[in-house]
Amino acid sequence: MAISLAQLNRAGTIKPPRLLIHGVAGVGKTTFAAQANKPVFIQTEEGLGTLSAANFPLSRTFEEVMEALAALYTEQHDFATVVIDSVDWLEPLVWAKACRDNGWNSIEDAGYGKGYVAALNLWRQYIDGLNALRDDRGMTVVQIAHTEIKRFDSPEHDPYDRYVIKLHARAAALLQEHSDIVLFANYRISTVKADVGFNKKVSRAVGSGERVIHTVERPAFLAKNRYDLPDLLPLEWSAFAQAMPESLHSTLNPPTTTRT
Numbered sequence: 001m002a003i004s005l006a007q008l009n010r011a012g013t014i015k016p017p018r019l020l021i022h023g024v025a026g027v028g029k030t031t032f033a034a035q036a037n038k039p040v041f042i043q044t045e046e047g048l049g050t051l052s053a054a055n056f057p058l059s060r061t062f063e064e065v066m067e068a069l070a071a072l073y074t075e076q077h078d079f080a081t082v083v084i085d086s087v088d089w090l091e092p093l094v095w096a097k098a099c100r101d102n103g104w105n106s107i108e109d110a111g112y113g114k115g116y117v118a119a120l121n122l123w124r125q126y127i128d129g130l131n132a133l134r135d136d137r138g139m140t141v142v143q144i145a146h147t148e149i150k151r152f153d154s155p156e157h158d159p160y161d162r163y164v165i166k167l168h169a170r171a172a173a174l175l176q177e178h179s180d181i182v183l184f185a186n187y188r189i190s191t192v193k194a195d196v197g198f199n200k201k202v203s204r205a206v207g208s209g210e211r212v213i214h215t216v217e218r219p220a221f222l223a224k225n226r227y228d229l230p231d232l233l234p235l236e237w238s239a240f241a242q243a244m245p246e247s248l249h250s251t252l253n254p255p256t257t258t259r260t
Contacts, residue, residue, distance in 0.1 A: 014247050016134055017227070020087075020175055021213070022145040022165045023185025028211050028235050030085055032185070033142045035237035037254045038080035042068045044089035047144075054079065062097035062122060065090060069129035073137060080251070081140040082133055087175060088146050088166040094122045116170050123171055127178050140252060143175065147184070152219075163221040176222070184214040184221040185235050211235035 021029050033039060034053045041048060041055035042065055048055060056068045065084075072082060084090065095107040098119045107115035133139040146166040153159045163184060165172045176182055188210040214221060215229040233239050241252035 014245060016138060016140040016251050017180045017244070017248070018130065018134060018141040018143075018178060019181045019183065020143045020145060020165070020179040021183040021185055022147045022163070022222075023183075023213075024147060024163075024187070027185045027187065029144045029185055032213075032235055032237055032240075033081075033083040033085065033144060035254070036081040036083070036140065036142060037241075037252055038078060039083050039142070040072065040077075040079040040081070041083045041085055043085050044093060045086055047085050053083075059090075059093070062090075062093040062126075065093065065126065066129060069126075069133065072139070073129070073132055079139065081142060082130070083142045084130075084144065086144045086146060090126075091167055091171060094119050094126075094171075097122055116168055119168075120170055120174060123174055127174070130178075138251070143179070145175075147221075160219060162219060165222065176224070179224075181215065181225045181227065181229075182223050183225075183240075184223045186212065186214070186221075188212050213240065 021032065023029050030047045030049075031051060033041075034048075034051045039053055041053055043055055043058050044065065046058060056071075057064075059065045059068065069082075072079065095115070098115060099105065099107060099109075102110065102115075102118060104110060104115065107119065109115065110118065130141045130143075134141050147163045148166045149161050150164050151159050152162045152164075163186075165176070167175065211234070213233050213235050214223045214231065215225045215233065216231045217223050227244055229243050233243055238253070241249065244252055
């Protein structure tokens with residue numbers, strides 16, 4: 001069928017967001033996701049601990065992750081948020097699937113990075129599953145990742161270190177592009193100068209234990225958002241949901257229960 005102006009889309013209801021949150025170990029990424037509206041977890045690692053949240057059995061293969069996504073798509077349920085915990089533990093499952101499909105013993109066997117290129121096709125299948133849940137079932141998507149420090153070679157400045165998502169660069173770029181929001185979670189830290197004598201001062205880190213999420217990229221870390229969010233928010237789902245556009249408040253906020 002030929003394209004015509006009658007097919008133009010008009011601004012309407014905003015779809016639920018697709019989040020990717022990465023941060024330092026133990027900062028509270030899983031707790032943040034567990035506070036979302038009616039969450040269900042697809043686990044590739046045992047990260048829930050004592051948190052009470054609906055979850056599928058631990059996924060040990062890429063196929064099991066896709067089966068969980070398919071179950072959420074085809075079966076009746078009232079879950080409003082799907083949480084993948086975590087994508088960096090999903091990555092070895094993706095590589096193992098690519099190796100089985102191609103008869104490799106290792107993702108490196110293909111040579112010259114070809115194994116990682118083949119793995120991207122599986123990552124795209126996974127992303128298609130997430131998009132289907134968001135587009136057709138109205139579910140918010142939250143992907144959890146660990147972080148690592150890597151050197152960044154800037155074309156404009158001297159190289160420097162920054163926090164990035166703990167994935168192969170190709171996969172990380174794909175997931176970042178797919179996400180509407182990339183959050184970096186960390187402790188709020190400030191530095192003070194301390195006199196150590198002999199006219200010398202050193203910088204010492206001082207932290208209160210406050211946990212925050214950054215929503216805008218800075219040289220030290222990767223972050224982004226498409227909703228004009230404040231640069232810094234508390235690491236609490238309620239604060240994040242309140243900062244989002246009003247049209248998404250009912251989608252993101254868990255229902256309140258009243259006591260009688």
